Amino acid sequence: MQMDGLPENNTVFIAGKIVEGCVFSHEVYGEGFYTFQISSERLSDKADILPVTVSERLIDMELLQVGAKVDIIGQLRSYNNYNSKKNRLVLTIFAREIRLMEGEEGKNENQIFLNGYICKPPIYRKTPFGREISDILVAVNRAYNKSDYIPCIAWGRNARYMANLQVGSNIRVWGRVQSRTYQKRIGEEIEERVAYEVSVSKIELPDRVEHETEGQMIETKEA
Numbered sequence: 073m074q075m076d077g078l079p080e081n082n083t084v085f086i087a088g089k090i091v092e093g094c095v096f097s098h099e100v101y102g103e104g105f106y107t108f109q110i111s112s113e114r115l116s117d118k119a120d121i122l123p124v125t126v127s128e129r130l131i132d133m134e135l136l137q138v139g140a141k142v143d144i145i146g147q148l149r150s151y152n153n154y155n156s157k158k159n160r161l162v163l164t165i166f167a168r169e170i171r172l173m174e175g176e177e178g179k180n181e182n183q184i185f186l187n188g189y190i191c192k193p194p195i196y197r198k199t200p201f202g203r204e205i206s207d208i209l210v211a212v213n214r215a216y217n218k219s220d221y222i223p224c225i226a227w228g229r230n231a232r233y234m235a236n237l238q239v240g241s242n243i244r245v246w247g248r249v250q251s252r253t254y255q256k257r258i259g260e261e262i263e264e265r266v267a268y269e270v271s272v273s274k275i276e277l278p279d280r281v282e283h284e285t286e287g288q289m290i291e292t293k294e295a
Contacts, residue, residue, distance in 0.1 A: 081187035082147040082212045088112040104128040112182045120251040126167040141173040150220045163268040182248040188212035196235035206231035226272040246274040
């Protein structure tokens with residue numbers, strides 16, 4: 073599957089093996105939604121363990137067993153979890169199409185495209201080994217006046233470029249959805265948590281591209 077030419081501002085293509093079976097999540101107007109987790113292999117030996125939300129109307133839930141391979145087209149969505157003592161942003165891949173796979177079909181597929189707006193100042197830092205990293209939070213509009221807030225992380229040259237972007241800037245992002253474990257100290261205890269984010273491979277500022285294109289057109293006419 074190719075992402076080029078798709079009009080959506082939030083599109084995920086991902087394939088993986090189910091590693092945690094379906095459990096009921098919630099119901100909306102009589103439509104039940106379930107969640108499960110898939111393992112999406114990287115080109116390295118690592119794998120990202122990612123949450124998926126799917127409607128019971130898309131597929132028979134009995135088919136989504138641990139070990140089954142699935143191919144998903146959807147969106148990366150966020151919602152607030154009010155069950156914990158502190159409000160937390162939770163991410164999930166919301167399936168719009170899903171099918172079972174056979175053999176090695178679709179191996180390593182994990183792509184995402186976002187077109188949104190920077191809603192917090194970028195955080196730029198360097199690792200102890202000098203690797204440059206920038207974290208940004210991108211707000212992507214959704215129907216019914218809703219928005220999804222997607223954490224993104226960039227490296228190297230992209231990190232330097234993103235570090236100077238302003239809040240409110242329109243940005244297009246291409247990359248992959250990844251999981252990351254980290255430890256958080258709660259009082260005297262250390263709690264292990266999982267964060268989900270978009271690892272950025274390509275970025276584009278639509279306003280800047282349009283401005284540069286217009287400038288090129290003016291120069292051509294003058295020539």
